Every structure is written in C-alpha cells, then in structure tokens.
Amino acid sequence: MHTANQARCSCGALGVETHAEAQFIIACHCRACQRRSGGAFGAGAYFDRAAAEVLGDPREYARTPEAGGTFRSYFCQTCGSTVFWTIDDHPELIGIALGTFETPLTGVAVHSLYERTKLDWIALDAAALHSPAGYTDAT
Template sequence: MAKRITGRCFCGAVQFQFDEPPLVARACWCRDCQYLSSGNASVGAIFRTETFTTTGEVREYYSTADSGAAMRRRFCPKCGTPLFSEDLSLPDFMVVRAGALDDPELSRPQSTIWTASAPSWGFVDPELPSCGGHPAPAGKT
C-alpha cells in the first residue's frame, strides 16, 4: 500500500491527502508565484488528482497565468494559506504548495522554472535544471 501524503493549511481548518507521491516538485519564479509566496519563488509539488481528498472549506480564485493557462487557485478562507493550483486544461494534475505538506521533504525541488522572471537577488540553484519560462506539463514530460 502506498504511503498516504497529508497536509493542511496554517490554522488546520483545511486538511487534505493523496494516496500517491508527487510526480515532481518545482521552484517557480513566475510573477504569480512571487505574489503567492511573498516575493520569493514558490515551491510546488505536482500530484495526480485521482486520489486527492480534502476536508474543510476552501475558496477559489480564477486567473490567467503568464503562460496563458486558465488557473484555479484554492486557499483557506480562515487563515489565507495558499494550498492548491490547477491548470484547468489539465484536470488530472494539481500543484500543492510545499508549505502545506506535513512532510516538506516531499517537495524538494527537482527543477526551477520561470527563471527569467526572477529578480536579480533571487536564488536559482545552479545544480538544478532550469527553464526561463513555461515548461512542458509534468504528466507529459
């Protein structure tokens, strides 16, 4: 049996789990992620949605990413923790913000994306593969 992956928002009102490990984890420097992570790169783990379950109320915000993708972003309405992002054209996958995972080691970045949008002071790990813009979708690489 696969290890259950769990997480929650800061206040604990929203809890979630997956029954499979993430496909990949990435650090992202796109401007949207900089806003969502208070100016730094955002680290996200990409999971298949088929085993995803959640409890608690979430709110949604829809936007268009720099890549042109229609995005649904979900967060806790009580504490504001950003939790999930989904490209609406790829319903089988979701990005979970690394800080929301109970085991943050699961989201160690394997690459860095949107490096062209990083500020001059932003750290881009030279040991990781990087992409200046939008990469191929995780499930299609």
C-alpha cells in the first residue's frame, strides 16, 4: 500500500497530495523550464492525475512549448511557488515540482530532456534517458 506524499509551496497555501508512485521524473533543461523554475533546470515528477489531489486555489499560467500543445503551470497566489503543471496533450498526467515534496522521491527513473541548452556544469549521470530535445530525439 502506497503512503500519501505531500507537495507544497513556500508558504503552505497550495499543495498536492499524491496517492500513487511517481511514474518518472523529467529534468528539463529547456529555456522555458529554466525560467519557470528560476533554477538551473526544471525538475518534476509525473503522476497519474487521478491519484493527485490539489489542495488550495492556484493561479494558472499557460504557454505553448516548443513541442506544441499547451503547458499550464499552477502557482501559489501568495508566495509564487510553482507546485504543479499539466500538459493538454497528456491529460492523464500531472507534473509536480520535485523540490516541493515533503518526502523526497527515491527510485524513480530520471529523463533528462533538452540537454542542448543544459548548463555545462550539470552532469546527470544517473539519468535513465538523455535527449538533446524531446523524447523523439532520446538516446
């Protein structure tokens, strides 16, 4: 039986509770994910959307990624942390920002995407998959 995990923003007003194991983690080095996260790369764990319960009232920011479709990120109206996002082309999934979890995730495969804009001091040797762009270019 999987125990619930909690993800939450800096102030605690926005959270997500998950009731399943993460399916995979994406470390995304694209410029849009660098900007969204404010970090060196975007990192999120993907779950079955039906197994994730949103707690709170986020604001939405929608953008069109390079691969097409619509990427919707959800952030706290008080502190601004992005806690989760959805992709219209994959309505069955929810991405949750890796740094927001109470209990760090372990044993989940990491997919490192858009490495063509990866900062040169980052080496994700443990990643299960690497790609210069999206999944179609993966090795």
